[in-house]
Amino acid sequence: MRFGRRRIALIALVLLLAAAPPVAVLVGQPFYVDLLRRVMIFAIAAVSLDLILGYGGMVSFGHAAYLGVGAYAVTILAVYGVNDGLLQWAVAIGAAMLLALAIGAISVRTSGIYFIMITLAFTQMLYYLGISLDVYGGDNGMRLPMRSQFGGLIDLGNGTQFYYLVLGLLVLVVLLVRRLAGSRFGMVIRAAKSNEARTRAIGLSPYRYRLAAFVIAGGICGLAGALLINHTAYLTPDIMHWTRSGDILFMVILGGIGSTVGPVFGALVLLVLENALSNWTEHWQIILGPLLVLVVLFARRGLASLLWRGEEDA
């Protein structure tokens, strides 16, 4: 095991995130624990998108769909009195994977702008479906009746416990995606991204592998959705709005596509900036927009190229 810059960046970030709650309490700013928990939940979604975007070359503009399905699964189960966290989250992941299988079966055969449009269209359909589901709050949304229960083992009502659970899951997801990217499976989707004709010529049909990656990414993002609804405790269809898909996409691009750890930094920078700027002016997007353009222009591979020069350590 070599300690490349990327690994150091990851370890440093995890240590900082782990130290954040006590520090926030110390300085009397517990609000930041909330913000960072949100950052980490979105980081999980962004890392899952990086699996298909960075390694698989699939520019999904509909990743919020899985966030939404995860959140709806948890809420709907809670409405009917099923509060067991393990079951809820398993259903959230499973439903997101099924949805990804359906969307992927159609979209993964296409590429470029068609892929972007199809994933966007499916997500918009789900968004409007969410609006029309009056039983589950419709347009206005509804409160999550009760947070996911883990039999007294972990209490999500306790902000700190919930925080460290999310941090642990984030680290697991980063390591899982790195592992996948370096496996035979990962090499196939990376090869197909790099040169599809060559990949077919050596005897690999990329479709099944791409679809599998798409489904795995959907499942991970479904988990992020289950976390997010426990975080906000309020379900609205906005969770599936296309701008949400755009946010996740931006976290990945800002952080550095195909770098796994980069998108975590992308989520951190985007959400913290959004928070800071929106406290300052309601037109915060006017500042954030050009900032992102600059990053894309001057750091092609995102923050990863600045922090650890995009170097690979696998």
Added chain:
Amino acid sequence: MPEPLLEVRGLSKSFGALRATDEVLLDVLEGETHAIIGPNGAGKTTLISQLAGDLRPDAGRIRFAGEDITVLDAATRSRRGFARSFQITSVYRDFTALDNVALAVQAHAGHSFRFWRPARSDAELRAPARAVLEQVGLGARADVPAANLAHGEQRQLEIAMAIATRPRLLLLDEPVAGMGAEESQRMVRLLTGLKGRETMILVEHDMDAVFTLADRISVLVYGRIIATGTAAEIRANPEVRAAYLGED
């Protein structure tokens, strides 16, 4: 006489009014190096695309190793033992030379739904890949990203990737195209080393390479094979001289 490894019958493909491939008949025997030559616009690229499975013919059929492969796609043909190199160099530019070849090995080592073990430290893939790189003379360049290899080395890498799939037939699309004299000699030496061990179809413009390597030559003119024979027979064929060699 044994059945040819590759048997092409009545293969035809038109683009509008242009008959790019016209009733092509071609036999490639096990173990031979069979060159396909023809002037520019003779339909070589169209023919190769159909042989490799990138283009569906309008009519005719292709039998390979006793089976009809006419409707199979490129990936399936490769898994059946039909390997190819590309006219325009086609490698994974951001992967190292060894990664490139290891992927070709992996493609023929069962399915790739293996999610856990790191492929880059998998001796089952790396060892055979390294051996093939040595064989084509790129052993010392194994860890260089393919994009940083010289043009000639990239062409060698393509050959390595093709060999690594342990093919029954190698389809080489202009392997010495765009090479300097020295690079081109190195490639001809490499192919000479493969000759007899591998069955090869060699589509090539470079006549020196063709006459050095080929056991038999087929001449493609306006989509038709007008002659097939040994180098001496082809040189002596008046039709070929008129259509092709005479122009040079």
